[in-house]
Every structure is written in structure tokens, then in C-alpha cells.
Amino acid sequence: MAKRILIYLTIVFFSICFFILYIDLFSLIILVIAIAYPFAMFALLVIVRKNTNVNLISKNIVSAKGSDIDIKVTIDNKSHFPIPNAILNIEYKSTFENITDKLTAIIPIQARNQQEVNFRLSSKYCGKVEIGLNNITIMDYLKLFSIKIIPVQPVVSIIVTPDCHPIDACLSNSISENQENDVFSKTRGGDDPSEVFNINEYREGDKINRIHWKLSAKANSPMVKEYSHPITNSTLIIFDLCCGETSDNIIATLDTLMETLLSISFFLVENGAIHTVAWYNQLSEGLEIEIINNEDDIFKLLGNIFNTNSYLSQPHTLIKYANSGSTHQFAHAIHLTAYSNPDFMHIFSDIENCLKLSLLLIEEKDSSTINNHLDIDTVNIGIGKVRQCLAEFVI
Amino acid sequence: MFKRTNTNTNVELPKNSITVKDHISLSVFRKQEFTFKYLSLILTAFLGCFGSIYSFISIFNFRFYEAGLFFYLIIFFMLFVIMFLLPKKFLFALIPTSLVYIALIKKYWDAYINGFQSVFNKIYNTINYSNIEYYKVSPRISISDCTTTFLVFSSFILVMFICYFVIVKPNFLICFLFTFPLLELGLYNGFAPKYMFGFMLISFWIAMIVMQNSSYTEYASKTNANFLRKNNNFYSKPNIKFRVDGLSTIWAITFSLSILILTNVVINIISYQRPQSINNIRSNVKTAVEEFSIDDIQGSIGRIKSSITKDPASNPNSVKLGQYSSLKHKNTTDLVVNVSYNPHETIYLKNYVGSVYTGSSWDVIPREKYNEYSSVFDKIELYKYYPQDFLLYNNIEFTNPFYTNSIKITPSYKYHNANFVPYYSLNKDDEFIYIDDTTIALDNKQEYDFKIKNIKGPYGTVDNFEDYYKINSFNKYSIESSYSDFVYDNYMSLPKGNNMDELYQHYSYIFESNNPPYIVLSEIQDALARDAKYSLSPGKTPRNRDFVNYFLLENNEGYCTHFASAGAILARMAGIPTRYVTGYIVPKSEFNPANKTQDSSYKINVKDKYAHAWVEVYLDGIGWLPYEFTPGYSDGDAPEEETKETKKAKETSATKKTVEKTTPAAKDSRPTASESKQTSTSKADDAGVAPKKNAFENSIGYTIMLVLLIIMLTVIFIIFKRKIMLSRTYKGFKSDNNNLNIINLYSYITQILAFTGIENNNMQYLDFANYVESNSMFLKKDEMKIIVNYVLKAGLSEHISSQEEVDFMLSVARRVVYDVYNQQSLSKKLQMKYGFNFL
CATH class of the missing domain: 2.60.40.10 (Immunoglobulins)
Known part of the structure; x- marks a missing residue:
């Protein structure tokens, strides 16, 4: 556009010279149009702008x-x-x-x-x-x-x-069944008599003490109560959306981090395991703790995490959770991060009220992370290799 | 803005992890039925062809058959517009057309050459204000015939090029290069075309620029895609749908014509007069440009610069000498002078005094010199007896009462900062501002008057002695005596060097004669008249030469500046203090009955030719006495001097007078046998006077005819186009390739559906079929699905469509088009038939 303006100014200059050197009115008319025409063009643009909506x-x-x-x-x-x-x-x-x-x-x-x-x-x-x-x-x-x-x-x-990968992890017995809880699974039955999950017709092999006599009398055939399966919230995922400053491909690392979170969360929900996810909100600089009961909660969690930003400096979630003094008992605490720094391992190992500690570390290259803490299970997850790396992981 | 490269890379590695797909589509809510594309092309080509040709013709006012040329122009225009608007395969028609043209021009070659010569003669005569025939054309040849022949054949080429570069390959630069010289040939020499045609040409240029900006031709490529992609930049290509170049061009033409016509109307309403200041600048610039010389670039540039910025009468501290090779008078009125009575002598009006001669200029005395004589000037100031008044009180006999005349001076715009003061002016009401010892100024510069002591009375008004003479004899003598020292100290200086020595040697007989000053001055006057010739075109003084030396010893030609400078220098050599003065003269010949007013005063328009230079000589006991050294001026009148311009102006006016007396030339539409007679008797009409107004051009009938002609052309074009397009469409349904027929038929049916408002909008084929079935009443159940099925098989598989499939689709297409047609309003029907050419 600068070139055109230069050409235009040259035309105006020559028009002025022409006007000075030629007596006829025609030279004045040429000068007028050389000066006035751009004004008309500008007015046209203003009119168009006023009458145009863009969305x-x-x-x-x-x-x-x-x-x-x-x-x-x-x-x-x-x-x-x-x-x-x-x-x-x-x-x-x-x-x-x-x-x-x-x-x-x-x-x-x-x-x-x-x-x-x-x-x-x-x-x-x-x-x-x-x-x-x-x-x-x-x-x-x-x-x-x-x-x-x-x-x-x-x-x-x-x-x-992120993609959700079906993982072949194992759900540990210590957190699966026969633990007392007020929350019951809505999808499967169990042996907790405190709540009835379902009532079915009697089938051979059902326990006699489960017969619902009143209903059987009404229905004129034996009806059996199915007890509920209590769901325990005994897994904590400490999620740090963080990778080291030296990381070459941050976006790929964060992508794998999110996929790992999503995959593990889905796995737990599918297996009826309520779990807690703690994460650091970069925008509010505060620790967020969400309890995941079902898939909707997972998507809500993802949405909240996507609305924040990643950070490079240190695992804020871990630090803040450790400092929060939470007394909730968890059977298993999983630290999910891409930030590898042995200096923070002791913070993780000092977390009380957790029976088991695991570190899931997203790494760009296959390297062995030195883990000096024998009480922390470390699993290295390569970028894009969520399923393979979590194949035998025990939650 | 975005430079297109020759590499055809699609996607570069993105900066972030998000990629932009090649897919980009443009869709509109309401498909515009009339895109103005063809109208804008035709209109632009029309403006270019007719604007350029008629601009050229109107500048030089040729003799030719107007109607004949107009007829041929229309034919050529229609021919090329139709040829270039049709699909590219019709361009082959250029070959037989060119062959016919070549054959015809061969046949009429002699007439063409004669026409060229006539046209050239006419242009030559017009530019040079003469009747000389550059080419000798036989008097037996009809000028109108051969001029028309030449114009017709030349217009053919011009129309062809303009139509091609407007319609086929819009290119502003080539169109401009073809058409601008036709206008510039006249403009350069000061001739303008008829405004209407000039407006058409300007609008044409603007339309071409807009068209080129809107056509995206710089992004053309071989693919049919709508956009060209370069990295993450998408550029619209020339074949993009929903182009707006047609309407944009129409608007551009509308804007330009509106501004042009409005400007013309406003100019006429306000009776616009070109400012005199612009004329002055023009005159000065023209002179400076004509004096431009490679040998003296610095001086040339300085002259050009000062011609634009310099106020010619702003009392500069220096007047340059010998910079111009000639003096050109424009016969402008520089001053208007009202004199109460006839003084019977030339009145000198002083403006500038130059005291120090440098060899190439006259400069003022530096301030330090005045400071050295501060006591003298303090005394002058104390007694209010100024050197400017010495002449008045020493040279005039004051009686009581004494007679005075009055002069009122009204300078023109270019002298709004200067005063012109006559000699023997009386300082009435103490309004004079005395500038050193040189000039007098007044506060009022626009219109001012003086009382002059009448030397040759008795006439004029009567004034009292006591009102003016306020100094006693002793102080008067004392002041004059002290001032005399200053004069001899400062007004005798000469530049050092051989130039002055040579002059002294050459005129030593005058200086060594010991004659009284009057005789010396007279001898100098005679010597100058003898040794040099008065000329307004003496040429420039070479850069390193002394002005006076070169004038007197080598060139020997000059005007008042030369003579005054030479006289002043020689007088100094003779021991007489002198200084160089410029201003105006009012010759005594101007005091004639023609300039006399009702109250017996004289109102004289002092022209630029009366600008003059003279000398003031200082004589003890008298003062600064004006002295004339220029030959021909000393008797008190200015000689008549004919310059080149006045000569030309005389010739032109004589020619014009001749033309007014003869019969106007016949721009005859009917070639008759008596054409040759008419040619010989009205030859004087070829003198190049353009009639100011052409009644035919202004008539409403002309406009109506033009409009009707455009309508007729449009109708013919539409009809012709319909026939061609229908034939082409139907051929597409009946080719040997049934698959192609099926695809063409599908395209035809979808176009009809789009006309009814059912558009595809990037839907999949089957989705579109469902959409049509649910929204259109013109197709039966499942008909569209069958059609789509046929199309998919024809287009995407190896299946060869059968004739039954083609016939089925043809019958559906026929039925749909007639059903749609019958349900439309009249205007829509016309659109279907003549706009979209569906049936």
C-alpha cells in the first residue's frame, strides 16, 4: 500500500505542476479529481464499515x-x-x-x-x-x-x-471391595446389606436369607434382594500440569499428561472407583480438589484444567497439597506429572494418610529416572505411549 | 502486498501445532442475479475508445466526416466487444478481421497516407500557430475524405487494443500507454480537449485501475480452485465465484464522472478566475525552465526554486545580473496609476536601489558601513532632512504657493509587499518611512498616493511652502556636506580585478578628459549607445564573467539592466558616485486621450514591459539625480519593443481575425462534389481555432441518440449471446460421451434448482438429493435420487451411462425447466431466458 500511496502522491504532484503550467480549466479539473477522488474512496470505506457486521x-x-x-x-x-x-x-x-x-x-x-x-x-x-x-x-x-x-x-x-486410552491396569483389592462406605455403585451389586441394589426373581443358588418375603407373597413367587456394592474413594491423583523448562516438546508432553489423567480417571470410573483429583489452578494460584464420581465429572474436570495454563517452574499441586494438611485417608496416591526433580520426591514421600505412593512421570525420551525413595513406585510414560506404559500398573 | 512466488508449496511447517487445512470456501446468502460484470466491461471499453479518440479529435479540430467516423467506431466497438466477450475460442475471428483490415488498408493506402499528412499538418499548425504545411498535400485531394480515412483505420487498431486489454486481459498500464499520448500531445502544447471527452478518458483510467485491483489477476494459476494458497495466506483467484469487480467498476466510474461534472458545474457557477499569483508562478517557472542549462545546474535549480517561492518585489538585498538569456513580457498589468494631470514627461517610480556592484549582482550597502557614519545619519534623523529629499529641495524652486500633482498607485498582487515611489514626492502628513539613504516606504502597500512637486507647472493643486520645508539653510548645508563623505566612501566602489581595468582602458578617453560631470555623463551615454545594441534577448552572461565587462567588450547587446549597470560603473570610474535603481516608468505617451478619465485625470495600466532599470548619480548640491543610460529612453518615452510573445500573439490574433471573416469550415457529413472548392476557399479555417461550443454536442438529441444506441447494442448483445449459449448448452447434452452428458445435465438441473432457491451449499450428493425432494415441488418422488445415482456412476465409476439414462435425465431437465419457467413472474422469466439462458 505504501507503494500505491507513493504513486498517488506523485500523481498529485504532477497534477499540481500541470495546474500551474496550464492555464486551461481542464488542468484545474484534473487537480480537483486527483485530490477529491481519494476522499470519495475514504467516505465509501466509512460507509461500508458502518453498515457491515462481522462475526x-x-x-x-x-x-x-x-x-x-x-x-x-x-x-x-x-x-x-x-x-x-x-x-x-x-x-x-x-x-x-x-x-x-x-x-x-x-x-x-x-x-x-x-x-x-x-x-x-x-x-x-x-x-x-x-x-x-x-x-x-x-x-x-x-x-x-x-x-x-x-x-x-x-x-x-x-x-x-485428549484421547482416552483403554489401559490394562489392575485395580488393587485394597481399594475395591468390602470396604464400608456410604456411597454405593449404581451399576453393580455387592454384598452390603445396608442398601438394596435390586430385586430379582429367585434363581437357583441364591441365598435364602436374601428372599424378600413380602414381595414374594405378593408376586406369588420367590423374589430375592440384591445388595449394594459400596464404592470407596480411596485414590488420589495429584495432577501437576507441569513439565521441565528444559523440555523440548512441551505441548506433546502436556498432551500425554492429559491423556494419562483422562485414561486413568476413566478406568477408575468404569471400575466403580470414586477418586479424587487435586490440581493447581495457575490463574487463581490455588489448589483445586475435585471428586470424580462419573464421566460427567471427568469432563468437567478437563474443562476446568483446559481453562487454566500450564506452568514450568515446579510441581505446585504436590507442594500445595502437601502443605494443605489434608487428613483424608487414601489407599493410593498417584502423582502425575512431567516434571522430574528428585528434590521434590521427599515432599511426595512425606504425604501421610496414603497407603501407597506412585509417581507417573511423562518423559520425552526413554530414560530411567533415579528414584531414591523406595516407597514410591515410579512408572515412566513415554510421549504417546500411555497404554503401553500403564499396562501392568496397579492402582 | 502479498507477493506471489513461483513455488507452489502448499503448507509450510506451522509455528504451532494447529494446522490450517486447504479447505476454504466462500458462500453467499443471496445469489446476486445480475453481477454487472459485462456491463462494466462494455462501459469501460466504451469510455476508453470514445473518450480517447474524441479527446484527440476535439483538441485539434480536424476536418472530417463526423457521422461517418462515429458510425465506423460503433461498428468496430460492437465487433470487438462481442468477439472478446464470447468464449476464448471465438478469438480466432481476429484472424479474418485482421486480414480484411489489411486488405482494405492496402486498397486505401494512398488516402490513408494523405490523411496522415493532413492530420500531421493540422497538429503542426495548431501547435506552432502557423499556416505552414509540413507535408505538401495536393489541393485536389479532399482533406475531409482522407482525414476520415486515416482516423477510421487508426481507430480500428485503437479500439481493438483497448477492447482486448479491457475485456480479455484487463491491464491499466497498457491502456494508459495507448491513450495518454493522444491527450498529452495537446496538453503539452497548451490545448485541452472538450471536457466531456476528457472526463470520459479520465473515468476510463480510473475504471481500469479499479478493475485491475478487483480481478486478482496477479494470483492466477492453472487450477480451477477459487483460492491460491501460499503458506497460511489465501488469495482470491481470478475465477473466484461472487466477484465484485463489475459493480466496483460501475461505482468507480460513477464517482469519477460525478466529481468531474460537479467540479465543472461549480467552476461555472462561481465564475472561477485563475488566481493571478498562480499565473505569476507559471510565468516565472516557465522562464526559469527555459533558461535551464546543464552548464549551470546550480544556478538553474536556484532560478527554478526562486520562481516558485520568490516574491518578485520584496525588496531583496541583491539583484542578480545576467541570469536570463532574454526578457519576456506577458503584457500583464503590474500597476494601475492614477495621475491628476498630464506631467508631459515620463514618471519614474522607484522600488529598489543597489549600491554595491559585485560583478554579477547589485547589492545593498552593508549595515556596518552605515554604522561607521552613524553621526551623519543621526543628524539626518534629527533634522528630518533625508538624502531621498535632497533632489526635491535642491532641484526645485519652491515658490509659495507651489503647484503639486497627485499620483495614486495600485499595485497588482505580485507587488503586495512593495512601494513604488515617484521622484519629487512630498512627505505629506509625515507618512514616509525613509529606508537608509536609498528608498521610501509606506505602511500601506495595497493602494497609496503621493503629492508630487510639479516641475513644469502651472497646473495641479496648490500647496503651501511651510507645510513641507522645515529645515534651515545652515543645517541643510551641514547635513549635505557630511553625507557627501559617506557617498564618496561607498558609492564609488568597484570590484577588483582585470575586468575593471580592461573597461577603464577601453573608456579611458572619457575618464581622462577632465570634463564636468554633466558632459562626462553625456559622453558615457553616447559611448554606450554607440558600443552596444538594445536587445531583449542578449543571452546569459557566462558564469565566470563580469556582467558589465562582458556586455561592453564582448556581447554588446542588452536591455536596460545592462545599460544602467554599465553606465553606473563607467560613471564611478569617472569619479561620479552612482547607484543602480529599478522600478517602473510611466511613459509620457501613456498620457493620451484613451487613458483620460472624466475628471481630466489619467488612469494608466502600467504593463510589465515598463519595468525598468536606471541610474541615480550623486551631484553635490543636488542630490541623487535619476539618469537614463538606456538608448531610446532619454527623451522621456519608452521605445516600442516587440518580443517573441507579442509577435506570436499578433500572428494569432491576425489569424483569428482572418478566420472570423471567412466561412466556418464544413465538418460536413455529406461528401459532395464541391468539396474541393470548399477546401480551397475555406483553407484559412485550418488555422487551428476550435469553436468554443458545438451545438450538436450540447443537444439533448445527441444524448438521447447515444442512450438509444447503447440500449440497442445491449439488446443485440443479449440476443446474440443467448443463441450462442443455448447452442453450447444443448451440445453439452448430446455429445458422444454419455457420462459427460449426464454430468452436464445434472449441472443444468442444479442450476435451475439454484435459481428457485434450492442451493447445494457443500452438501453431499445424497444429502442434497434428500434436501431437494423435501423442498422442491418440481421433481417427482425419488427422481432426484435416481439422477444423483446416475451422476455418481457416471462420474466416479467405470460405468458407461446408457442412452436411456441420458434420455431420462434430458426429459426430467426439460420438464423441470418449463415447469419452473411457467411459474415465474415476467421479470424472472426474462432472466431465465436472457440472463441465465436456461431455455
């Missing part, structure tokens, strides 16, 4: 890794003037990565019409993808001036969910 819409709120994210920019031009050259400037980034990239498109805008420009993005890793339409720059017919139109909704966010 950024995303068809998806949630998307899977690698799948298409459809973005739509709607432009409603109510004026009579079309714009041949409009530049869309869209920026996008993943909050985990925090590197902003741009895409631009030069499009025409029709007069008195509404049009849509559809783009498609995809994210290789999970996270919260923020797509922002900074502005649309419209240019006049001579490309001398440009004006920006700010959209109504400049930013949309899409959650790219």
Missing part, C-alpha cells in the same frame, strides 16, 4: 484431536458498495502452547448481501484452541486506504479433547 462462529465447541474444527466468518454488508479486497486476519493458538499463528485471506465482499467464509483447522494435540478474528481490513477500489472492521464476537474457543 466469528465455530460450529464445534468440542473437537477430538486431529479432527476438523470448522470456523465460519460471517460478513453482512448492508451498504450498496462492494469491496473487492478485504483481508481477514485470523489468529489461533493452543493455550497449552501459547504460540500464536496467523492465517489471512483476501476475499471480495458483496454489496447488500451476507456471506460466509469457512475455514478448517485441526489440532494435533489436546488443549483449548482459541481462534480470534482480530479484524477485517477493507480496502478501497484504488487500494489507497484501508479501514478495520472489528467483529462482534472476536474470539471463539474450542476444547480439543
Whole structure:
């Protein structure tokens, strides 16, 4: 555009010289149009800007890794003037990565019409993808001036969910059954007589003391009570969305971290194990503790984590939890992190009220982490190798 | 802005982990039925062809058959517009057209050459204000005929190029290069075209720029995609759907024509007058440009710079000598002078005094020199007896009462910072501001008057002696005596060097004669008249030469500046203090009955040619006496001097007068046998006077005819286009390749459905079929699904479609198009038929 402005100024200069050197009125008319025409173009742009609405819409709120994210920019031009050259400037980034990239498109805008420009993005890793339409720059017919139109909704966010890997871990007996609890499984029965899970017809082999006599009398056939299965909340996951500053591929590491959390959480929920997830909210700088009962809680947890940022310095969750003085008893505490520093291991090992301690460490390269604490089980998880690495993990 | 490279890389490694897919689509809510594309192309081409040709013709006012040329232009325009608007395969028609053109131009070659010569002669005469024929054209040849022939054949080429570079490959630069010279040829020489045609041409250029900006031609590539992708940048390609170049161009043309017409109307309403200051700058710049010389670039640039910025009468401290090769008078009025009575002599109006001669300029005396004589000037100030008044009180006999005249001076705009003061002015009401010992100034610069002591009375008003003469004889003598020392100290200086020595040697007979000053001055006057010739074009003084030395000893030609400078220097050599003065003269010949007003005073327009330079000589007991050294001026009148401009102006006015007397030239639409007679008698009309207003051009009939012609052309084009497109469409259904027929038929049916508002919008085929079945009443149940099935098989598999499938689709297409057509309103029907060419 600078080149065009220079050319235009040259034309104005020659018009002025022409006006001075030529007496005829024609020279004045040429000078007038050389000066006035850009004003007309600028006025056109102002009119178009006043009569144009721009909006950024995303068809998806949630998307899977690698799948298409459809973005739509709607432009409603109510004026009579079309714009041949409009530049869309869209920026996008993943909050985990925090590197902003741009895409631009030069499009025409029709007069008195509404049009849509559809783009498609995809994210290789999970996270919260923020797509922002900074502005649309419209240019006049001579490309001398440009004006920006700010959209109504400049930013949309899409959650790219991590993959959930079915893991072949083992659920330890110490936390599975026959522990007293007030919470019962809604999907399977057990032996806790304090609550009835279901009533079925009598089948051979059922215990006599489970016959529901009143119902049997009414139904005129024996009906048997099925007792409930108490669910214990005896697993704690200390989740640190953190990796070392020396990490080469932070986004891939964080992606694996999230997938590991999701996979373990799903595994526990599927196996009826209520568990607790503690995580550090970078934005509020506070420790968050959420109890996961079902899948909805998992998604809610993911959403909350995606709304925060990752951090590099140290495992804040571990430190804050250790300092919180929590007295809740857990059979198993799992520290899930990508931050490897032996200095913090003692903090983990000092956590009381936990029968078992495990460290799940996401590592970029296959390396053996030196674990000086014999009471902490360490499992190294390579990037993208969640299922393989958790194959024989005992929760 | 975004440079397109030749590499066709699709995606570079992204900075972050999010990738942008190649998919980008543009869709609109309401498909616009009329895109203005063809209208804008036709209109732009029309503006370019007719604007350029008629601009050229209107500048030089050729004699030719207007209607004939107009007719041929229309034919050529229609031919090329149709040829270039049709699909590219029709471009082959250029070959027979060119062959016909070549054959015809061969046949009419002689007439073409004669026409060229006539046109050239006309241009030459117009530019040079002469009647000389550059090419000798036989008088038996009809000028109108051959000029028309030449214009017709030349217009063919021009129309072809303009239409091609507007319609086929829009290119502003080539169009500009083709059309601008036609306008510039006249503009450069000071001739403008008829405004309407000039406006058309300017609008054409603007439309081309807009079209080029909107066509995305710089992003063209071989693929059919709508966008070109370079990394994460998507650029619209020339074949993008929903282009807006048509309407944009129409708006651009509308804006430009509106501004042009509005400007013209406003100029006429306010009776715009070109400011005199601009004219002055123009005159100065033209002179400076004409004096430009490679040998003296610094001086040339300085002259150009000062011509733009310099106030010509701002009392500079230095007047440069010998910078211009000639003096050009424009016959402008620089001063208006009202004189109460005829003084019977030339009145000198003084403006600038130069005291120090440097060899190339006259400068003022430095302030330090005045400071050295501060006691003298303090005394002058104390007694209010200034050197500027010495002449008045020493040279005039004061009687009581005495007669005075009055002069009122009204300078033009360019002298708004200067005063011009006549000699023997009386300081009435103490309003004079005495500038050192040189000039007098007044507070009022716009209009001021003086009382002058009448030398040759008795006439004029009567004034009293006591009102003016306020100094006694002793002080008067004392002041004059002290001032005389200052004069001899400062007004005798000469530059050192051989130049002055040579001059002294050459004129030593004058200096060594021991004659009284009057005789010496007279001898100098005679010597100058004898040794040098008065000329307004003496040439520039070479850079390293002394001005006076070069004038007197080598060049021997000059005007008042030369003579005054030479006289002043020679007088100094003779021991007489002198100084160089510039201003204006009002010759006694101007005091004639033509300038006399009702109250017996004289109102004289002092022209630029009366700008003059003379000398003041200091004589003890008298004061600064004006002395004339320029030959021809000493009798008190200014000689008549004819410059190049006045000569030209005379010739032009004589020519114009001749033209007014003869019959106007016949720009005849009917070639008759008596054309040759008419040519010989009205030859004087070729003198290049353009009629100011053409009644035909202004008539409403012309406008209506033009509009009707455009409508007729549009209708013909639409009809012709429909026939071609229908034939092409139906051929697409009946080719030998049934698969292709099926695909074309499907495309045809979807276009009709889109016309009814059922659009695909990136749906899958089967989804679209379901959508059509649920929303369209023109297709029977499952019909669309069957059609889609056929299309998928034809397009995506190795299945060869059968004739039954093609016939089925053809019958569906026919039925749908007629059903849709019958249900539409009249305007929609016309659109279907003539806009979209569905049936």
C-alpha cells in the first residue's frame, strides 16, 4: 500500500505542476479529481464499515484431536458498495502452547448481501484452541486506504479433547471391595446389606436369607434382594500440569499428561472407583480438589484444567497439597506429572494418610529416572505411549 | 502486498501445532442475479475508445466526416466487444478481421497516407500557430475524405487494443500507454480537449485501475480452485465465484464522472478566475525552465526554486545580473496609476536601489558601513532632512504657493509587499518611512498616493511652502556636506580585478578628459549607445564573467539592466558616485486621450514591459539625480519593443481575425462534389481555432441518440449471446460421451434448482438429493435420487451411462425447466431466458 500511496502522491504532484503550467480549466479539473477522488474512496470505506457486521462462529465447541474444527466468518454488508479486497486476519493458538499463528485471506465482499467464509483447522494435540478474528481490513477500489472492521464476537474457543486410552491396569483389592462406605455403585451389586441394589426373581443358588418375603407373597413367587456394592474413594491423583523448562516438546508432553489423567480417571470410573483429583489452578494460584464420581465429572474436570495454563517452574499441586494438611485417608496416591526433580520426591514421600505412593512421570525420551525413595513406585510414560506404559500398573 | 512466488508449496511447517487445512470456501446468502460484470466491461471499453479518440479529435479540430467516423467506431466497438466477450475460442475471428483490415488498408493506402499528412499538418499548425504545411498535400485531394480515412483505420487498431486489454486481459498500464499520448500531445502544447471527452478518458483510467485491483489477476494459476494458497495466506483467484469487480467498476466510474461534472458545474457557477499569483508562478517557472542549462545546474535549480517561492518585489538585498538569456513580457498589468494631470514627461517610480556592484549582482550597502557614519545619519534623523529629499529641495524652486500633482498607485498582487515611489514626492502628513539613504516606504502597500512637486507647472493643486520645508539653510548645508563623505566612501566602489581595468582602458578617453560631470555623463551615454545594441534577448552572461565587462567588450547587446549597470560603473570610474535603481516608468505617451478619465485625470495600466532599470548619480548640491543610460529612453518615452510573445500573439490574433471573416469550415457529413472548392476557399479555417461550443454536442438529441444506441447494442448483445449459449448448452447434452452428458445435465438441473432457491451449499450428493425432494415441488418422488445415482456412476465409476439414462435425465431437465419457467413472474422469466439462458 505504501507503494500505491507513493504513486498517488506523485500523481498529485504532477497534477499540481500541470495546474500551474496550464492555464486551461481542464488542468484545474484534473487537480480537483486527483485530490477529491481519494476522499470519495475514504467516505465509501466509512460507509461500508458502518453498515457491515462481522462475526466469528465455530460450529464445534468440542473437537477430538486431529479432527476438523470448522470456523465460519460471517460478513453482512448492508451498504450498496462492494469491496473487492478485504483481508481477514485470523489468529489461533493452543493455550497449552501459547504460540500464536496467523492465517489471512483476501476475499471480495458483496454489496447488500451476507456471506460466509469457512475455514478448517485441526489440532494435533489436546488443549483449548482459541481462534480470534482480530479484524477485517477493507480496502478501497484504488487500494489507497484501508479501514478495520472489528467483529462482534472476536474470539471463539474450542476444547480439543485428549484421547482416552483403554489401559490394562489392575485395580488393587485394597481399594475395591468390602470396604464400608456410604456411597454405593449404581451399576453393580455387592454384598452390603445396608442398601438394596435390586430385586430379582429367585434363581437357583441364591441365598435364602436374601428372599424378600413380602414381595414374594405378593408376586406369588420367590423374589430375592440384591445388595449394594459400596464404592470407596480411596485414590488420589495429584495432577501437576507441569513439565521441565528444559523440555523440548512441551505441548506433546502436556498432551500425554492429559491423556494419562483422562485414561486413568476413566478406568477408575468404569471400575466403580470414586477418586479424587487435586490440581493447581495457575490463574487463581490455588489448589483445586475435585471428586470424580462419573464421566460427567471427568469432563468437567478437563474443562476446568483446559481453562487454566500450564506452568514450568515446579510441581505446585504436590507442594500445595502437601502443605494443605489434608487428613483424608487414601489407599493410593498417584502423582502425575512431567516434571522430574528428585528434590521434590521427599515432599511426595512425606504425604501421610496414603497407603501407597506412585509417581507417573511423562518423559520425552526413554530414560530411567533415579528414584531414591523406595516407597514410591515410579512408572515412566513415554510421549504417546500411555497404554503401553500403564499396562501392568496397579492402582 | 502479498507477493506471489513461483513455488507452489502448499503448507509450510506451522509455528504451532494447529494446522490450517486447504479447505476454504466462500458462500453467499443471496445469489446476486445480475453481477454487472459485462456491463462494466462494455462501459469501460466504451469510455476508453470514445473518450480517447474524441479527446484527440476535439483538441485539434480536424476536418472530417463526423457521422461517418462515429458510425465506423460503433461498428468496430460492437465487433470487438462481442468477439472478446464470447468464449476464448471465438478469438480466432481476429484472424479474418485482421486480414480484411489489411486488405482494405492496402486498397486505401494512398488516402490513408494523405490523411496522415493532413492530420500531421493540422497538429503542426495548431501547435506552432502557423499556416505552414509540413507535408505538401495536393489541393485536389479532399482533406475531409482522407482525414476520415486515416482516423477510421487508426481507430480500428485503437479500439481493438483497448477492447482486448479491457475485456480479455484487463491491464491499466497498457491502456494508459495507448491513450495518454493522444491527450498529452495537446496538453503539452497548451490545448485541452472538450471536457466531456476528457472526463470520459479520465473515468476510463480510473475504471481500469479499479478493475485491475478487483480481478486478482496477479494470483492466477492453472487450477480451477477459487483460492491460491501460499503458506497460511489465501488469495482470491481470478475465477473466484461472487466477484465484485463489475459493480466496483460501475461505482468507480460513477464517482469519477460525478466529481468531474460537479467540479465543472461549480467552476461555472462561481465564475472561477485563475488566481493571478498562480499565473505569476507559471510565468516565472516557465522562464526559469527555459533558461535551464546543464552548464549551470546550480544556478538553474536556484532560478527554478526562486520562481516558485520568490516574491518578485520584496525588496531583496541583491539583484542578480545576467541570469536570463532574454526578457519576456506577458503584457500583464503590474500597476494601475492614477495621475491628476498630464506631467508631459515620463514618471519614474522607484522600488529598489543597489549600491554595491559585485560583478554579477547589485547589492545593498552593508549595515556596518552605515554604522561607521552613524553621526551623519543621526543628524539626518534629527533634522528630518533625508538624502531621498535632497533632489526635491535642491532641484526645485519652491515658490509659495507651489503647484503639486497627485499620483495614486495600485499595485497588482505580485507587488503586495512593495512601494513604488515617484521622484519629487512630498512627505505629506509625515507618512514616509525613509529606508537608509536609498528608498521610501509606506505602511500601506495595497493602494497609496503621493503629492508630487510639479516641475513644469502651472497646473495641479496648490500647496503651501511651510507645510513641507522645515529645515534651515545652515543645517541643510551641514547635513549635505557630511553625507557627501559617506557617498564618496561607498558609492564609488568597484570590484577588483582585470575586468575593471580592461573597461577603464577601453573608456579611458572619457575618464581622462577632465570634463564636468554633466558632459562626462553625456559622453558615457553616447559611448554606450554607440558600443552596444538594445536587445531583449542578449543571452546569459557566462558564469565566470563580469556582467558589465562582458556586455561592453564582448556581447554588446542588452536591455536596460545592462545599460544602467554599465553606465553606473563607467560613471564611478569617472569619479561620479552612482547607484543602480529599478522600478517602473510611466511613459509620457501613456498620457493620451484613451487613458483620460472624466475628471481630466489619467488612469494608466502600467504593463510589465515598463519595468525598468536606471541610474541615480550623486551631484553635490543636488542630490541623487535619476539618469537614463538606456538608448531610446532619454527623451522621456519608452521605445516600442516587440518580443517573441507579442509577435506570436499578433500572428494569432491576425489569424483569428482572418478566420472570423471567412466561412466556418464544413465538418460536413455529406461528401459532395464541391468539396474541393470548399477546401480551397475555406483553407484559412485550418488555422487551428476550435469553436468554443458545438451545438450538436450540447443537444439533448445527441444524448438521447447515444442512450438509444447503447440500449440497442445491449439488446443485440443479449440476443446474440443467448443463441450462442443455448447452442453450447444443448451440445453439452448430446455429445458422444454419455457420462459427460449426464454430468452436464445434472449441472443444468442444479442450476435451475439454484435459481428457485434450492442451493447445494457443500452438501453431499445424497444429502442434497434428500434436501431437494423435501423442498422442491418440481421433481417427482425419488427422481432426484435416481439422477444423483446416475451422476455418481457416471462420474466416479467405470460405468458407461446408457442412452436411456441420458434420455431420462434430458426429459426430467426439460420438464423441470418449463415447469419452473411457467411459474415465474415476467421479470424472472426474462432472466431465465436472457440472463441465465436456461431455455
